[in-house]
Amino acid sequence: MAEEKKLMKGNEAIGEAAIRAGCRAYFGYPITPQNELTAYMAKNMLDKKRVFIQAESEVAAINMVYGAAATGTRTMTSSSSPGMSLKQEGISYLCGADLPAVLVNVARSGPGLGGISPGQGDYFQATRGGGHGDYYHMVFAPKSVQEAADLTYEAFDLADKWRMPAMILADGLIGQMMEGVVLPEERDLASLPEKPWAAGQGGGPRHVSSCILVPEELEAAVRVRFARYEEVRKAETRFEEVNIEKAELVFVAYGTSSRVALGAVELAKKAGMELGLFRPISLWPFPSARLAELAAKGKRFLAVEMSMGQMVEDVRLSVASSAGAGKADVQFYGRCGGVIPSEEEVLAEARRILGK
Amino acid sequence: MELTYGHPKSLKPIQTKYCPGCGHGVIHRLVCEVIDELGVQERSVIMNPVGCSIWADLYFDFDSVQVPHGRTPAGATGVKRCLPDHLVVCYQGDGDLAAIGTAEIIHAANRGEHFTGIFVNNAIYGMTGGQMAPTTLIGQKATTAPYGRDPGEAGMGYPIRVCELLATLEGTRYLARGAVNTAANTRKTKQYIKKAFEMQLRGEGFGLVEILSPCPTNWAMKPGEAVEWLEENMISFYKLGEVKNTIDAASASPATKEATR
Amino acid sequence: MTEKTFMAGFGGQGIISLGMLWVYCAMKEGLEVTFFPFYGAEKRGGIARASVVVSDREIASPLVTSPDSSIVMNLDSLPLCEAIAKQGGTLIVNSSLVKVDPKRTDLRVISVPCNELAEEIGDAKFANMVMMGALSKATGAVKLDKLEAVLKTFFPESKHKFIPMNMKAIEAGRAAV
Numbered sequence: 001m002a003e004e005k006k007l008m009k010g011n012e013a014i015g016e017a018a019i020r021a022g023c024r025a026y027f028g029y030p031i032t033p034q035n036e037l038t039a040y041m042a043k044n045m046l047d048k049k050r051v052f053i054q055a056e057s058e059v060a061a062i063n064m065v066y067g068a069a070a071t072g073t074r075t076m077t078s079s080s081s082p083g084m085s086l087k088q089e090g091i092s093y094l095c096g097a098d099l100p101a102v103l104v105n106v107a108r109s110g111p112g113l114g115g116i117s118p119g120q121g122d123y124f125q126a127t128r129g130g131g132h133g134d135y136y137h138m139v140f141a142p143k144s145v146q147e148a149a150d151l152t153y154e155a156f157d158l159a160d161k162w163r164m165p166a167m168i169l170a171d172g173l174i175g176q177m178m179e180g181v182v183l184p185e186e187r188d189l190a191s192l193p194e195k196p197w198a199a200g201q202g203g204g205p206r207h208v209s210s211c212i213l214v215p216e217e218l219e220a221a222v223r224v225r226f227a228r229y230e231e232v233r234k235a236e237t238r239f240e241e242v243n244i245e246k247a248e249l250v251f252v253a254y255g256t257s258s259r260v261a262l263g264a265v266e267l268a269k270k271a272g273m274e275l276g277l278f279r280p281i282s283l284w285p286f287p288s289a290r291l292a293e294l295a296a297k298g299k300r301f302l303a304v305e306m307s308m309g310q311m312v313e314d315v316r317l318s319v320a321s322s323a324g325a326g327k328a329d330v331q332f333y334g335r336c337g338g339v340i341p342s343e344e345e346v347l348a349e350a351r352r353i354l355g356k
Numbered sequence: 357m358e359l360t361y362g363h364p365k366s367l368k369p370i371q372t373k374y375c376p377g378c379g380h381g382v383i384h385r386l387v388c389e390v391i392d393e394l395g396v397q398e399r400s401v402i403m404n405p406v407g408c409s410i411w412a413d414l415y416f417d418f419d420s421v422q423v424p425h426g427r428t429p430a431g432a433t434g435v436k437r438c439l440p441d442h443l444v445v446c447y448q449g450d451g452d453l454a455a456i457g458t459a460e461i462i463h464a465a466n467r468g469e470h471f472t473g474i475f476v477n478n479a480i481y482g483m484t485g486g487q488m489a490p491t492t493l494i495g496q497k498a499t500t501a502p503y504g505r506d507p508g509e510a511g512m513g514y515p516i517r518v519c520e521l522l523a524t525l526e527g528t529r530y531l532a533r534g535a536v537n538t539a540a541n542t543r544k545t546k547q548y549i550k551k552a553f554e555m556q557l558r559g560e561g562f563g564l565v566e567i568l569s570p571c572p573t574n575w576a577m578k579p580g581e582a583v584e585w586l587e588e589n590m591i592s593f594y595k596l597g598e599v600k601n602t603i604d605a606a607s608a609s610p611a612t613k614e615a616t617r
Numbered sequence: 618m619t620e621k622t623f624m625a626g627f628g629g630q631g632i633i634s635l636g637m638l639w640v641y642c643a644m645k646e647g648l649e650v651t652f653f654p655f656y657g658a659e660k661r662g663g664i665a666r667a668s669v670v671v672s673d674r675e676i677a678s679p680l681v682t683s684p685d686s687s688i689v690m691n692l693d694s695l696p697l698c699e700a701i702a703k704q705g706g707t708l709i710v711n712s713s714l715v716k717v718d719p720k721r722t723d724l725r726v727i728s729v730p731c732n733e734l735a736e737e738i739g740d741a742k743f744a745n746m747v748m749m750g751a752l753s754k755a756t757g758a759v760k761l762d763k764l765e766a767v768l769k770t771f772f773p774e775s776k777h778k779f780i781p782m783n784m785k786a787i788e789a790g791r792a793a794v
Contacts, residue, residue, distance in 0.1 A: 007641050007650070025438055033656055051437045055430070056463035063427035063460070067403075067434020070421040075434070093424050116656070144651075177653035177679050178637060180644045199419040200439040202398045207413040209404070209422035256679075263677035342682035 005180040010145045010170060013181045014104055015040035017149035018076050021156035022187040023102070025051035025075040027064035031083045032116045033172035034106035038078065058083040062090030062103075069099040070208040072198030074156050078104035080172075081122050082113060084130070091165060092131030096210025098197075098225070100159035102152065103137075103167040106175035109306075109338035117338025118172035118256055123310035126169050127284040134222050136229055138166040138236060139283040141254040145179035151281075153184045160193050162232050169283060171306070173256045173340065229285075238281035239290060243269075247276025249350050250294065252315050253304040254280050256340060261304045263343030264350060275350055286314045292322035300329040302353060304346055308336050364388035366397045368417050377579025379569025380408060382536045383476060384415055386546045387445060390553050391418070400443040403432045403471075407449035408482040426457025429464035429473070436471045443553060444471035451481050454490035454516050461522070465562045468527030472552045473564030475518060478571040479590060486574035490516045493589055498574075519566050519599035530555050530563035531600040535591060537570060537583040548598070555603050568594055619672035620758035621681045625664070625698055626690025626711075631745030632665035635688070638771060639749055643671035643759045645767045651679040664693070671758050686756050688748055689715055690731070699724070709751050711744065727755050727794055734789045743786035750790025761787060 008016070015037050018026070026045050028038040038054065045052035051068065055061035061077045068075035079087060084105045094101055105126065109119030129135040138158060142148035148170055155166035199206050212218040243265060244250060251261035258279040268275040278294065278301070280287050295301075301319070303312035312332045319328035333349040335341045363369055367388035374380045391400050397418050404412035406425035413420040423431035432446040446464075453461050453475050461473070480498060481487040488498035488505055493515055495504040507514050519531040530552050534545030545567055552563035568590050570582035577585060622639070626632045633654050640650035653668040668681035686707040687698040692715050699719045702708060707725045713732030729751045731744035753761045761767075764787065768780045 005644060007637070007644055025434065027434070053433065053437070053467075056459050059427065060430040060433075060460050060463065063423055063430035064434035064437075066423060066427075067421060067431035067436075068438045069434070070431070071435055071438040073438040075438075089424050090427070097422070172656070173653060173679060176656050177651055178640060179651045179679075180649065199401050199421055199435065200399075200442055205413075205416070205418050205420070207420045207422070209413060209420070211410060211422050259676075260678045260680065266677055340680050342680065343678050344682060 003183055005182050007178055008145060008181050009036055009176060009178050010148045011036035011106060011175040012040045013145045013149040013183070014078070014152045014168065014170070014175075015044065016183055017152040018102065018156070019044055019048065019050075020184055020186045021153045022074045022189055022192050023050070023076045023156065024073045024189070025065075025068040027053050027055050027061040027068070027075070027077050029055050029058045029061050029079065029083060031058075031080045033108060033118075033175050034078050034080045034104070037104065037106065037175070058086035059089065062087040065101050066090055066094055066097070066099065069094065069101045070097070070198065071200045072195035074160070074192060076102040076104065078106065080106050081108045081110050081119065084122060084125065088125070088131035091137065092129070092133050092135065093210050094165050095129065095135035095137055096133060097208050098163040099165070099208070100163055101165045102155045102159055103165050104152070105167060105169050107169065107171040109336060115338040116172065118306060118340060119336065119338055120171060120255065120257060120306040121308070121310065121336060122169065123283065123305070123307060126167055127286070127314070135225065136284050137164045138162070138232065138285070139169050140166065140238070140281060141169045141283050142174055143255055143258050143279065145174070145177065146181045148174055149181050149183060158236060160195070162228060169255065171256050233285040236282055237285045237287050237289075239287040240279040240281060242277040242279070243274065244276040244278065244294065244299070246274040247299070248274055249300050249302055249354055250276040250278050251304050251346070251350070252278045252280070252291070252301050252311070254283060254311065257304045257306050260341050260343050260346055264346040267343055267347050268350065273356060280311070283311070286318065288314070288318035288321065291315060291318035295319035295322035295328035300353075302331045302333060302350060304341065305332070305334045306336065306340060307334055309334050364392050366391045366400070366417050368415055370415070372415055373411055374408065375573040377570055377572040377582050378408070379478065379536045379567065379571075380476065382542060383474065383567055383569060384412070386536075386542070386549055387447075387474060388416065390546065390550045391443065393550070394443070394553060394557065396443045396557070399441060400445065401435055401439065402445045402447055403428045403435065405448045405452040407452050409447055409449060409476065410483070412447060426452050426455070427460055428452055428457060429460040429469070432471045433464050433467070433469050436469060440470070440559075443556060445474055446471050447474045448476070449482065450475070450477045450479065450489040450491040454518055462525070465522045465564070466525045466527045468529070468561040470556055470559050470561065472556045473562075474549070475564055475566040476569050477518070477566055477594065478569045479515070480571050480574045482571050482574055488512065491518075493593060515593060517594060519564070522564060523600040527562050528564070528600060529561035529602050530598070531566075532598040533566040533568070533594055533596050535568035535586060535596060537568065537586040541596065544596070551603070560603060566594070568596075618758065619670065619674070619676070620686060620756050621684050622669040622686045622688065622752065622756075623681045623684035623698060623701065624667045624669060624688040624690070625694035626688075627693065628663050628665045630665060630690045631742070632667055632690060635745040635749055636667040636669045639669055639752065639759060640671060641771050642761055642764070642767050645763070645770070646760060648673055648759070649676050651676050653679045686752065688752060690745070690748065691715065692717065695719065707755055709748065709755055711748060713744070727751065729790060729793045731790070734793060735786055738782060738785045738789060740782065743782060746783050746786035747790035747793070750787035751794050752790075753787070754791040754794040
């Protein structure tokens with residue numbers, strides 16, 4: 001039976017979903033706007049006799065995650081943009097050692113210390129392997145508190161399944177706002193998948209390492225990993241479509257900006273205009289094939305982001321591989337610095353493009 | 357006939373990549389001998405750091421987790437918290453521990469993490485080719501201190517005494533400094549390691565054994581000269597012995613008491 | 618039905634509790650809700666603002682930029698609330714602290730002396746609850762018809778002794794519209 005709907009902050013819902021997914025070790029360092037998440041984990045992990053450490057830095061926290069993941073433990077860290085930059089070293093090592101972990105970025109606006117208001121300027125860092133070396137990891141962008149909980153819960157399964165980190169890329173609005181949420185059921189820790197590769201289970205030595213000093217051997221290992229990335233692309237690409245068929249112009253937006261774009265779609269409808277929304281849920285893998293199909297059908301796109309234009313590059317790459325390559329119209333509208341665009345201004349931009 | 361001396365079971369019977377006269381091989385052996393004596397090979401994890409000992413997984417015949425440079429104590433924290441019944445050995449060099457990883461070691465020690473630090477101090481960066489370490493002695497030459505370490509005009513700072521630094525932290529219970537330049541010092545060092553490992557298995561807080569170790573290659577000496585240089589220059593600055601020991605004497609095993617007599 | 622409300626005041630006036638309770642009651646009445654408090658670096662004082670949406674269907678933007686209704690708890694908030702209110706929107710003004718009339722003539726302006734009404738009940742701290750009663754009556758978006766039962770699930774047991782005061786304040790707010 002489904003649980004009763006609870007009113008929760010995004011940050012808290014992410015924490016509770018992680019605990020229910022079987023997260024046994026959480027490591028974090030305070031940073032706004034994700035502090036409620038670390039505090040939630042402190043209280044609830046300790047109550048459940050699970051591991052919680054307020055680390056001395058984000059650098060230490062991600063490496064504690066690395067150590068916990070090496071033992072096969074379901075583990076998570078969370079932070080916000082400047083903290084995620086610090087974690088990139090550890091994320092590269094997690095990917096290099098094929099370790100599963102869940103990483104949460106409740107993003108704010110940058111660069112530098114920037115501001116603490118919501119931002120989407122971490123898209124490149126999140127989707128391109130933000131640390132050194134050749135790698136990717138999964139990235140999921142929730143649009144609501146409910147989806148933040150659901151994706152976090154699922155991220156633990158996917159990280160284990162594919163032996164790579166899965167990131168939840170939220171932002172300050174998703175983290176700070178409250179919505180109704182029905183939480184997923186609590187996992188029985190005994191039911192979690194076996195990890196025969198993990199350290200600490202006896203029966204002969206196991207080595208967890210990203211270090212391969214012979215070039216040909218390292219190349220072979222990276223190629224194996226990239227073959228796995230292809231499988232992930234096939235299996236884990238997620239997106240949502242709203243009113244695409246009739247739409248004269250399709251917004252492409254994720255997370256918070258997709259909510260704003262949906263508002264613009266609704267406003268347009270009231271004014272007798274048909275607009276649509278294509279919402280990538282997985283940012284890596286990016287739903288390129290579907291966008292290419294839509295481009296081939298002659299759809300026009302307006303990417304809406306809380307950045308100066310990052311995801312729009314993936315939209316352009318996607319439509320460049322479509323049948324109508326080169327003709328597809330991809331426009332961009334963005335706000336940055338922590339400014340969330342209004343549905344009215346997004347609609348106005350759509351009108352300008354359509355000449356209506 | 358009783359076997360009184362042999363190759364440790366936990367150490368693979370292969371030749372190491374270490375330079376002639378390097379202390380790592382001896383230290384690896386000491387760690388493995390103690391692990392065998394404690395009978396915990398099946399439940400030991402070594403954290404192999406960035407530095408010459410990055411190849412630890414080639415030599416230690418038990419689980420290993422390799423971490424980013426300096427983050428070894430953070431990685432060890434994650435491993436030990438998730439495997440509390442395991443012996444977790446956080447093996448670090450002087451660059452890893454006393455330069456890039458100072459935050460991690462201080463906070464792991466301060467939390468009283470239940471793993472054991474094995475801190476190999478050879479007063480130089482080995483793997484990268486002889487650069488100045490935080491533990492390089494004043495006047496000692498390095499590729500990045502070509503005229504010798506100069507804390508004055510060149511602003512190169514002073515050698516860090518790690519055990520003494522950590523001793524101020526409430527979370528630390530056992531801090532000792534040994535050396536592997538002579539047979540007597542080596543035997544003593546093994547006793548320190550054993551005490552620290554036993555303490556870890558009893559769950560009594562943070563312990564670390566610093567080990568002064570020769571690096572003939574980067575000191576530009578012959579192995580014989582290196583052990584003498586260590587004796588004459590390092591030990592006078594880095595005093596040997598137990599720097600801090602708050603382990604309840606009654607809880608130490610009879611074997612350890614015997615050995616330390 | 619979708620009611621987008623913008624709530625504004627200064628820190629300490631209970632804007633955040635008001636927003637949270639409003640959406641909690643709405644959720645218990647079966648509505649979709651979203652409540653986004655604007656967060657700042659300062660922990661005390663300063664401005665307090667929140668975007669609050671309740672609806673009988675999926676809510677698009679949680680950011681209220683053209684509110685159906687606005688709550689104006691202090692004088693400083695009046696210019697902003699007036700500027701962003703949608704054509705013909707509702708402005709509920711805490712007339713205890715806002716003695717100036719809005720300039721716009723298209724708005725439905727409701728004056729409620731929240732502080733005075735709360736003081737009459739016994740504590741000026743309940744001014745935000747007076748405002749919530751007024752918001753319910755003025756918009757009809759959240760009925761607050763099973764208020765007592767809902768408040769019992771909202772507040773922890775240790776705070777249940779304050780429920781009668783909250784209910785009185787909410788009633789007084791309703792009656793003032």
